[in-house]
Amino acid sequence: MAIIELRDITKTYRQGELEVKVLKGVNLEVEKGDFLAIMGASGSGKSTLLYIIGCLESPSSGTYRLAGAEVSKLEDDELSRVRNERLGFVFQSFYLIPYLTVEENVLVPTIYSKKRRDYKARARHLLEQVGLGHRVSFLPSELSGGQKQRVAIVRSLINDPDIVLADEPTGQLDSHSSAQVMEILSDLNKQGKTIIVVTHDEQTADYASRRVIMKDGLLYSA
Amino acid sequence: MDFSILLRGLFLASVVKALRHGAMKTVFALFAISFGISSIVFIVAAIEGSNLQAKKIIELLGPGSIFVRSGFGGKGTVRRLGNRLDIQDFKALKKVVGVERAAYLVLKRVDMSSLNRHVKAYVVGAMKDFLYVFDYKIAQGRPFRPREYLSVPKVCIIGTELAQELFGNASPLGKSIRINKTSFEVIGVFAKKGKLPSGRSLDNRAILPINTYRKFIEPEYKRFFAIKLKVASDVSYNLIVKQVRQLLLRRHDPHDFVVITPETIRKFLNIFNFTLSIYLGLVSMAALFISGFVMSNIFSINVKVRAWEIGIRRAMGATRSHIILQFLCEAVMISLLGAVFGSILGFLGIRFLMPLLNIPTVYPTASYVAAVVFSIGTGIASALLPAKNAAQWEPVRALRSRL
Numbered sequence: 001m002a003i004i005e006l007r008d009i010t011k012t013y014r015q016g017e018l019e020v021k022v023l024k025g026v027n028l029e030v031e032k033g034d035f036l037a038i039m040g041a042s043g044s045g046k047s048t049l050l051y052i053i054g055c056l057e058s059p060s061s062g063t064y065r066l067a068g069a070e071v072s073k074l075e076d077d078e079l080s081r082v083r084n085e086r087l088g089f090v091f092q093s094f095y096l097i098p099y100l101t102v103e104e105n106v107l108v109p110t111i112y113s114k115k116r117r118d119y120k121a122r123a124r125h126l127l128e129q130v131g132l133g134h135r136v137s138f139l140p141s142e143l144s145g146g147q148k149q150r151v152a153i154v155r156s157l158i159n160d161p162d163i164v165l166a167d168e169p170t171g172q173l174d175s176h177s178s179a180q181v182m183e184i185l186s187d188l189n190k191q192g193k194t195i196i197v198v199t200h201d202e203q204t205a206d207y208a209s210r211r212v213i214m215k216d217g218l219l220y221s222a
Numbered sequence: 223m224d225f226s227i228l229l230r231g232l233f234l235a236s237v238v239k240a241l242r243h244g245a246m247k248t249v250f251a252l253f254a255i256s257f258g259i260s261s262i263v264f265i266v267a268a269i270e271g272s273n274l275q276a277k278k279i280i281e282l283l284g285p286g287s288i289f290v291r292s293g294f295g296g297k298g299t300v301r302r303l304g305n306r307l308d309i310q311d312f313k314a315l316k317k318v319v320g321v322e323r324a325a326y327l328v329l330k331r332v333d334m335s336s337l338n339r340h341v342k343a344y345v346v347g348a349m350k351d352f353l354y355v356f357d358y359k360i361a362q363g364r365p366f367r368p369r370e371y372l373s374v375p376k377v378c379i380i381g382t383e384l385a386q387e388l389f390g391n392a393s394p395l396g397k398s399i400r401i402n403k404t405s406f407e408v409i410g411v412f413a414k415k416g417k418l419p420s421g422r423s424l425d426n427r428a429i430l431p432i433n434t435y436r437k438f439i440e441p442e443y444k445r446f447f448a449i450k451l452k453v454a455s456d457v458s459y460n461l462i463v464k465q466v467r468q469l470l471l472r473r474h475d476p477h478d479f480v481v482i483t484p485e486t487i488r489k490f491l492n493i494f495n496f497t498l499s500i501y502l503g504l505v506s507m508a509a510l511f512i513s514g515f516v517m518s519n520i521f522s523i524n525v526k527v528r529a530w531e532i533g534i535r536r537a538m539g540a541t542r543s544h545i546i547l548q549f550l551c552e553a554v555m556i557s558l559l560g561a562v563f564g565s566i567l568g569f570l571g572i573r574f575l576m577p578l579l580n581i582p583t584v585y586p587t588a589s590y591v592a593a594v595v596f597s598i599g600t601g602i603a604s605a606l607l608p609a610k611n612a613a614q615w616e617p618v619r620a621l622r623s624r625l
Contacts, residue, residue: 056537
């Protein structure tokens with residue numbers, strides 16, 4: 001069974017009188033363990049699609065099942081819980097909280113988790129795996145872009161989600177750091193995580209095992 | 223609301239770090255709340271202090287007493303404090319039914335000296351019932367003997383402050399004080415009486431028996447400053463006060479005298495208290511209102527600037543109530559700090575401003591409790607709306623606000 005199942009998803013933004021149809025009926029199935037790249041030009045609606053998959057916004061119509069459960073029927077608090085337990089996010093501009101250290105940033109999702117376990121040890125272990133074991137008490141401003149993105153990836157993993165969603169994860173990185181970040185995501189995929197990456201960069205998309213292309217609000221297989 | 227989040231160490235650490243990170247905003251909010259709070263601390267203490275003042279003055283007057291004092295004079299006369307009562311007044315008042323004992327107050331400011339010290343102070347002439355009527359208690363030595371009121375003995379009873387000034391820590395009993403080239407032996411020291419509302423101390427006086435006073439200090443006094451009456455406990459106090467007033471009105475212009483009773487003191491101080499409360503109350507309400515206004519502006523800026531942070535926290539699983547709690551916690555922490563700073567400011571205000579207002583300095587617990595309550599109240603009230611708004615944003619919109 002597909003872990004993610006989108007049926008006839010549309011999204012319309014209203015700006016005063018103006019209606020902008022960003023998604024015009026998207027169908028998508030993602031199997032558990034997939035590594036999917038969503039490609040497309042800027043403004044094609046690919047980020048909107050990712051945010052809908054990530055329960056960060058709701059579709060205007062259509063159905064979305066995540067691990068068999070109908071997401072559009074969930075309350076706001078339940079959506080928060082889904083994001084907290086099942087989803088990890090990585091963004092283009094990292095979104096690390098500037099006043100928290102690397103370790104604290106990584107632990108932020110655990111504040112909102114119902115589960116209690118030794119997150120600190122897990123955080124250190126994961127940070128060491130991405131080569132940042134010596135940076136735990138640094139502030140984000142003291143890190144390079146590549147390092148920030150690796151911290152963000154560790155943060156997305158701290159609650160051990162099934163799915164990691166990455167929105168242009170290499171968009172602000174040089175080619176060396178981009179490769180490092182994509183290697184990490186690739187490794188995660190091999191460990192069984194479902195990865196969905198939104199990108200317009202060919203090299204980034206090459207890491208994925210499957211590609212789809214967004215164009216004018218519709219999705220096409222590559 | 224999921225309050226369990228308040229027990230997470232990282233949540234609280236993150237609140238503190240956020241405040242430190244936004245140091246300027248924090249300091250401004252802190253200033254705003256501190257000023258509001260300090261004014262509340264001050265007003266509570268001022269009201270408490272003036273109540274205490276009232277109690278002290280009534281105690282000073284003594285139980286079952288009526289105090290008749292010279293007034294400031296009416297229109298057409300020179301309006302100044304003087305000796306406007308005379309021996310005829312005294313004799314008439316003494317005859318009012320229900321008046322048990324009476325004494326008048328004659329006093330003069332003179333030079334006094336011990337062997338090696340010299341001061342200017344009041345000397346009082348005491349008639350037979352004076353010590354009783356004016357509530358003087360003997361702390362050391364003895365009072366005047368009955369026959370000492372009839373003869374002209376060179377003896378005196380002095381206050382503790384005068385004793386200190388003239389003799390230091392040594393016992394004044396048996397020592398001599400020189401007034402107008404005559405030596406008087408100190409036979410007693412009266413118990414501390416405290417200060418008049420005007421701030422003048424009653425403990426740096428010397429008391430001579432009336433004949434001694436007449437012979438050595440002021441031979442020909444016709445008028446005096448005040449008369450005090452002690453009233454029998456089995457008659458109506460108010461009725462006697464009324465009669466005393468009527469009697470004096472027959473003999474004097476209304477501006478020549480003032481009848482002071484616990485009732486008049488209370489009435490006067492109530493008016494004073496009321497005015498003070500209204501004035502300080504308005505000032506501190508305005509201060510608190512302004513603090514609240516400044517704080518809520520700072521909080522709504524804070525929330526806007528950190529919209530993306532709210533977005534990322536929501537993306538990572540924070541619920542709306544988590545976001546509200548986070549910003550309320552920041553507000554409460556600022557408020558608690560504000561209560562501390564405000565209390566310190568208020569404390570300084572009490573310490574240095576109350577003496578200027580002639581109010582006894584008190585530091586009532588109530589004012590600090592009020593500080594904490596009002597501070598947290600203002601903090602929560604001004605942070606709640608911006609926090610609630612922020613929590614309502616869709617996570618995506620909050621995230622995109624950075625771009």
